[in-house]
Amino acid sequence: MQIDEFLSLVKSRRSCRKFKPDLIPDESIKKVIEAARWAMSGANGQPWEFIIVKDKQTIHKIAELDRDAKMETYYMELTRVSELRHPSQRHPPDISGFKDAPVLIVVVGDRRTFQASVLSSNFLAGEAGAGATYVQGLANATFSLCLAAAALGLGSQWVSVTSALEQPLKRLLDVPDVLGIRTIVPLGYPASEPKPSYRREFDEIVHYERYDRNKYRSGKDIVEFIKRLRERTTPTYSATS
Secondary structure, eight states: OOHHHHHHHHHHOOBBOOBOOOOOOHHHHHHHHHHHHTOOOGGGOOOEEEEEEOOHHHHHHHHHHHHHHHHHHHHHHTTSOGGGSOGGGSSOOOSOGGGGOSEEEEEEEOGGGGGGSOGGGGTSOOBTBTTHHHHHHHHHHHHHHHHHHHHTTOEEOOEEOOHHHHHHHHHHHTOOTTSEEEEEEEEEOBSSOOOOOOOOOHHHHOOSSSOOGGGOOOHHHHHHHHHHHHHHHGGGGGSBO
């Protein structure tokens, strides 16, 4: 693959929130997980395992659990001024759109594999705090999985698993207590055309040799940015982003 082809793939990926019920070939499911299997992880600890869920009743139950867990998020969002509120939390959550997805990939993590990394990473704050290497590895696997899905013409969504969702989900899927569930990735053919995505311009985010203070954004600038972001992205939550 040439770099321009890769960039085209990255730019075409969207978060799909509405799926057709059409079945996905098993070979395609294997390929997206194969892509995740080769993701980066700290000290090659490979903390990931994947549960492939195709049973419709189980998928529907997971979507219901996700909706129930999002009620906590909804009430927290009510403390924000309305224009800064997350687009998915403007109204009480409905059952998740991934209820119609033909496949869910549940990303399970084993924190014990973190022992493969240097001991200091458990105690000294690194890129995202002590212990973050474990979570970063799972994130790398999830992103690789989503990119592979896009390459196959499939829609996917990164569904974060909060603590409010993790425990009932572990009980439903019989996941051992020592393991964790970090993300759910629905897979399927998109039920609608993806909308154009928004990204900040290249020159806004790149600095040469040292930080360009002329590009620094104040706290007020960030709030204004989030307001504009909400205006751009709110419509996408009916389908894709």
